[in-house]
Amino acid sequence: xxxxxxxxxxxxxxxxxxxxxxxxxxxxxxxxxxxxxxxxxxxxxxxxxxxxxxxxxxxxxxxxxxxxxxxxxxxxxxxxxxxxxxxxxxxxxxxxxxxxxxxxxxxxxxxxxxxxxxxxxxxxxxxxxxxxxxxxxxxxxxxxxxxxxxxxxxxxxxxxxxxxxxxxxxxxxxxxxxxxxxxxxxxxxxxxxxxxxxxxxxxxxxxxxxxxxxxxxxxxxxxxxxxxxxxxxxx
Numbered sequence: 218x219x220x221x222x223x224x225x226x227x228x229x230x231x232x233x234x235x236x237x238x239x240x241x242x243x244x245x246x247x248x249x250x251x252x253x254x255x256x257x258x259x260x261x262x263x264x265x266x267x268x269x270x271x272x273x274x275x276x277x278x279x280x281x282x283x284x285x286x287x288x289x290x291x292x293x294x295x296x297x298x299x300x301x302x303x304x305x306x307x308x309x310x311x312x313x314x315x316x317x318x319x320x321x322x323x324x325x326x327x328x329x330x331x332x333x334x335x336x337x338x339x340x341x342x343x344x345x346x347x348x349x350x351x352x353x354x355x356x357x358x359x360x361x362x363x364x365x366x367x368x369x370x371x372x373x374x375x376x377x378x379x380x381x382x383x384x385x386x387x388x389x390x391x392x393x394x395x396x397x398x399x400x401x402x403x404x405x406x407x408x409x410x411x412x413x414x415x416x417x418x419x420x421x422x423x424x425x426x427x428x429x430x431x432x433x434x435x436x437x438x439x440x441x442x443x444x445x446x447x448x449x450x451x452x
Contacts, residue, residue: 226361232350232397233365237343239306239394251331259325266325267332272366274333275344279362282348289411292352295345296402296409296430302346303398303434304441306391349401352408395438396431403430 252263286292347365351358383390407416407426416422 229350229361230365230368232401233347233362234368235394235397236346236350237366239391252328255325255328259328263325263328263332267329270329270333275366276359276363278344279348279351280359282344283351283358283362286348286352286405287410290409292405292409293412295349296406299346299349299398299402299405300430300434300437303395303402304438306395306398307434307438308441346398346401349405352405392435395434399431399434400427401430402434403427406430 251267252260255263286295347362350365351362403426404423406412407423
């Protein structure tokens with residue numbers, strides 16, 4: 218219970234919720250598409266069961282990810298992947314990111330299975346980012362992950378459209394979210410068991426590494442945007 222009173226715990230909870238909103242925006246679309254063929258009375262059950270199954274599976278995957286991140290140099294790889302995910306978050310969205318190929322089912326458990334499988338395929342970035350955020354909170358990592366995911370469920374399912382509208386109106390939210398992934402990437406790299414013995418013990422340097430990760434995501438995305446604009450200009 219003492220962990221609930223610490224700032225790192227609540228910072229990590231906030232990071233998990235924000236990550237799940239930013240990277241899980243498609244989840245509500247997937248749920249709606251998978252359950253659209255159900256009778257009206259079963260749609261609510263399909264949404265509840267599918268979401269619950271997806272969350273349980275995600276917690277299991279994150280538990281494995283937390284264990285794997287204790288292996289030397291894997292945090293460096295995970296940090297690099299988070300930087301890439303952050304850059305992709307700031308890249309323009311293309312039409313090929315289409316969920317129209319997600320099939321619906323007129324059977325309740327068929328729809329539930331579709332939701333769980335689709336979420337599994339789409340949740341690799343969520344799992345990695347949430348595991349990275351949880352490692353910054355010390356102990357009680359799995360309860361932290363479960364709590365953060367449970368809090369984010371109603372936000373994603375019931376408030377996804379509002380969140381998307383806010384992102385369209387205030388693009389800075391997406392930029393800050395992408396930089397948050399870079400921040401976590403920097404922390405992961407700094408705390409990697411393979412390199413930690415060679416780095417200073419000061420917490421200040423961990424914040425420096427985290428800030429460097431956030432700025433790296435922003436710099437790479439700006440560079441790629443400038444290159445795209447240069448290539449699109451007529452000769």
